[in-house]
Amino acid sequence: MIDKFVRSMAEAMAGIPDGATVMMPGFGEVGAPNALLEGLLEQGATNLTLVINSAGRLRVPGKPPNVVARLIDQGRVRKVITSFVRANSVAGDWVRDGRLQAEVIPQGTLAERIRAAGAGIPAFFTPTGAGTLIAEGKEVREYQGRPCILEEALPGDVALIEAWMADRWGNLTYRETGQNFNPIMAMAAKLTIVQTHNAVDLGMLPANAIHTPGIYVNRVLHLPVGDPVLPR
């Protein structure tokens, strides 16, 4: 019997090695796998590369830094691949000091590089970023009369995913804007670990409604953590 449910955070985090590329979805805390991130913080893996849309949330006076900022602040992150690094953030400080590498790229290119990795496309040409700083060092070709730059697929070793519902095969659904990077990061990583608000019996998810089929999923931890809390 296939059963991808794990019973503990330790089991969920087992085997994430030092030096891993870890994919972290979420947009404004919605669809962010914060419980698994806490688990990673506890688990201890270091020298990580994080793939995350926004690496530097602004400091909010009176509020503790979020879990990604704490991971960076512990010196556990070597590099972020992201579309935002804000100056007034923990990540911004570490980048300024030269202790953290940041590859800052357009959000659509980030999404498509992840999707391409999951879909077996090693590289693609895109018009986004042509003629800008981010094109430096990249091959340029003209297609349909426009300059396009070569971008490579971005695979992960691990993806940490936040789902709304999951079954034991690892079929997943998401809520509203909680999809964001979750479906494509689930496809793009060798080891896809899910936290789900709801665990349902096999066959209970309507087949037409499944966002991420279980083929992309390795482990599922049932954690009804509640609604996302906005940073501000």
Added chain:
Amino acid sequence: MNETRQGFEPLTRTGMAARAAQDVPEGWYVNLGIGIPTLIADYIPPEREVVVHSENGILGMGPAPAPHQQNPWLVNASTQRVSLRPGGAFVHHADSFAMVRGGHIDLCVLGGFQVAENGDLANWAHSPTETGRQIGGAMDLAVGAKRVWVVMEHTTKEGAARLLRRCSYPLTAAACVSRVYTNLAVLDVTPKGFVVIDMVHGLDFADLQARTDAELHRA
């Protein structure tokens, strides 16, 4: 500087949003950037059906809900709580940017630091070496939308021109902007440069030119 004493009144942020909203026709699929562009949605009358896209995966975004109807799972690209109009849909990030890059979005309205007379846009960094790099979705939107409008103040707070012969800041995309709405004027970007199609009441062409680095042309 009190510009009213000079016989004209610059538009406020909401005034600029309202002016741009007048020009968005029914049926368009529209992405509104962070800042003043987001406010444009408030000035499109509800009976005019315009479908608003948000890069984090919403098509058919609606206004901020009443406090008791807020859904913590439904936020826009500025992470503000929003609503979904009947007929709206949610998609993942790769699909959201396929809509953008694939040329399916009729109009994107972005904020800007600088726009050049050939339509070059700079809106993500003030220097090539800045620590805070905030590209977000702007580069994809600027190359992918069928048309790109920019809404911004005509000059910086210090009075420096933002409508330039050539941008001095790092580019978001080359030759992408077709129209600019400022607190003083509406300008089309054409093969001959900026063409002034509207000015605030009481401002004359010479006043506008004096606040602009690029050469302006009359409509």
